[in-house]
Amino acid sequence: MAPSLLHPPSQLSPAAALQLSQQAPAVLQNSPSTVSKSPFSALFSASETPELWIKYENLLLSCLRTGDELAAKQCLERLVARFGDGNERIMAFKGLVKEADAQHNGELETVLKEYEQILRDNDTNIPITKRRIALLRSMGRVPDAVSALVQLLDFSPTDAEAWSELADLYLSQGMYPQAIYAMEEVLILAPNAWSVHARLGEILLMAATAPGAAGASYQKYMAEALKRFSRSIELCDDYLRGYYGLKLVTTKLLKESAKLAKQAEEDGLVLPDTNTIERLNELATAKLSEIIRHSTAQDRGWRGYDQGEVAVARELLSEDSSAASRIER
Structure with a gap:
């Protein structure tokens, strides 16, 4: 199935992301550059749809991923024109574009300081909080990223995305019990997510085979x-x-059935026969x-x-x- 601009591009392969970003000229040309906020505008022009802004957001992300920063900035300009500079989601997109433009760590530090200033003014800005965490991680400041995530989860304990990111950070540091705990929190929030069950299984297997x-x-x-x-x-x-x-x-x-059966009996653990x-x-x-x-x-139905x-x-x-x-x- 061909990738769609109506679906988040974060899990797409590089080839699929490139395919989406190549649609930028046509999308930008055929979509309105501005949309009036007036309730009377629908009387004189095509009505505004939520899908239009989803397309702009996903196209912006795909273009940044493939290096088409010019098209990404054009998408951002249209989003800013519609929702304004003060919109929290738009503030995060603006920061993301600045991160992509940064040529060295000094410029990234400047972006980081801007995030921190925004959070000093409003510490409940979740999109900026998450961008700051992502930037800290990309700069190799993992302990700071972990601390920021823990603070975020104290404020928003039902954020499955944040728990998953925390698990990944703990795993990158070889902290298996902590990573397992964080993934179990994800499962509490999404008990039927088969990918999360498998991911937790992978972490448990890594913990079992770790030195x-x-x-x-x-x-x-x-x-x-x-x-x-x-x-x-x-x-x-x-x-x-x-x-x-x-x-x-x-x-x-x-391979270890005899040995494990004996240990299970001694330790009181139950393994399947x-x-x-x-x-x-x-x-x-x-x-x-x-x-x-x-x-x-x-074969049809097996191509994903x-x-x-x-x-x-x-x-x-x-x-x-x-x-x-x-x-x-």
């Missing part, structure tokens, strides 16, 4: 990772990352094979997968097949 993880903590992380990947594919039957994670966890558990783990492993293998086959053939992820899944199944062949010999 120093052993004994009861290792089993706890692996058992919880197994649950999260299983839940992700329960919520989305064709979710590649969920099946990939399930394959990784079950393969590892099967070997038969259940084998069935889950077979399910993951079969579904990954199906996804790879249909996606590679570009990231080809990099498909290639990694193919490699995982290849390694598993080679290992099985060696055991049989």
Whole structure:
């Protein structure tokens, strides 16, 4: 499916973002440069639609991502003309354009100071708060970004996006328990988000295989990772990352089944029996094979997968097949 300017471009591939940004000349030429705020304007011209401003916002983001700063600034000018400089969302877009224009850290520091001045005047400006956090992270000031996120979540504890960003920051520092806690907060806010379940499963798996993880903590992380990947594919039957994670966890558990069963009995932890783990492993293998086959053939209904992820899944199944062949010999 072709990318659309009506959908957020943040998760698009570079090629899809470029495809969107190339629409800039046509969109800017065929869309009104200004729209009257008068309620009588609709009597004399085409009515204003929310979709127009969504297009401008998403086009601005795609153009910044692909380096077309001239088109991005034209989109920004139209948004400013319609909503004004004092609109919090517009203030964040203006800051984003300045960040893109910055040539060195000194100019980024200037933008950062502008954000801080805005927040001194109004510390409830959430879009500017988030831009400041993103800028701190991009400048390598991770501890400052973490502190700012914690402050934001004290003010707005139901912000799933902020909890997810905090989890990612903790993960980048190898702080697995903190990252797990933050992702669990995301799940409280979005319990049916299969991608979040799988992401938590990935963090749990990383925690289990990190240096120093052993004994009861290792089993706890692996058992919880197994649950999260299983839940992700329960919520989305064709979710590649969920099946990939399930394959990784079950393969590892099967290799260590005797050792883990003994430790589980001693520590009082409950792991699924070997038969259940084998069935889950077979399910993951079969579904990954199906996804790879249909996606590679570009069959209808199977074209939305990231080809990099498909290639990694193919490699995982290849390694598993080679290992099985060696055991049989």
